[in-house]
Amino acid sequence: MLIAIPSVLTPSDVTALRAVIDAGDWADGNATSGPQAALAKRNEQLPEDGAAAIEGGRIVLDALGRSPLFVAAALPLKVFPPLFNRYAGGQAFDIHVDNAVRLKGDFRLRSDLSATIFLEDPAAYDGGELVVEDLFGEQRVKLAAGDCVVYPASSLHRVEPVTRGTRVASFFWIQSMVRDDGERRILLDLDRAVQRVAADKGQADRAVIELTGVYHNLLRRWADA
Template identity: 55%
Template sequence: MLITLDNVLSKDEVRQFRAHLDRAEWQDGLKTAGTLAAGVKQNQQLDESAGIAIELGNHILRRLGGHPLFISAALPEKIYPPKFNRYSGGGHYGAHVDGAVMPLPGSHGTLRSDLSATLFLCEPEEYDGGELTIETAFGAQQVKLEAGDMVLYPSSSLHRVEPVTRGARVCSFFWIQSMVRDDGKRTLLFDLDQSIQSLTPQQAKGDPDILQLTGVYHNLLRRWAEV
């Protein structure tokens, strides 16, 4: 399932983020590249232990905690602290698949990457290129969203960032371990939850059909969740 979430951050919040990020000390992205990624990665990243990276990342997590569509789509169990990257001057990230298991910074825990997220922090007209191209069962899909919007997609997907030929592409990115690791099951739960939310306002309070559908949703979640 590939889904976009509008207005994770407001335009004002994006402006505040950019005020910090535009004067931040960016590092060569190769410092965090694995053996395979080193040959296809050309970008800059913010040191994830930097105070501003932690502060901005925590702000994103607070916003997501109150975003119903994110909760419904991701069913998050763990979230990797948001990181930040910048592409300019031909910067790109060739085709790759995100690592399956990642150590969580500042702890002895790990995270299974079920979903990948990219939160755009600049407007599409600020740069040329830079599309996030994701290979799906229905072919390649290119994503280039408005500032403050975010895309969620399976971490198992082959994906790439196209070369940025003008301006700079600034984003936050991170990974989610879902309570339901199977993408097909998670998609079914999402579709059912969205249908229940759409139908509920049209029915009387305590409608037996809505109650039954809600019971089906929770019983499926109970069967499939790994918590």
């Protein structure tokens, strides 16, 4: 399941975040790459232990916690500390798959989901689309600054060359309480349906209560919390 989540960061959040990360010491993006990714990756990245990445990551994590759609779609158990990259002058990230397990010191995470938050106005640069391959073909994603896309980390994906301007983004991985992508999709669809029924009938309606019970019983069956 690939899902776009609008306005995870507000315009003021984006401005504050860009002030932090733009002043950071950018370095070769292959500092965090595995052997296969290092052959495909051409970009710059903030060192993950640098002050700019740590402060920027805090802003991103705070925003994710305020996004009901992100929580409903990802059902996060763990979120890898957000990282930041930028592409310019023809830089790109060729087709690859993300590592199954991410490590940061003693912190270990199974990467069920990958996420990108776009941090630049899409009109300000050419290229830079995130291209995710799934059973239905390629999905090309280029969103407004502050918008997020979440997709299975098992997907083959790439970032197209940036031929004008600079593409700036935050990226990170999520270990979900619900490991199976199909089960997460069922829960998200059910959650959305419950919210629509509740908006029409009210939270105290018997049908809303029963559907909410079905949601939580499925979550109880599938979740690893």
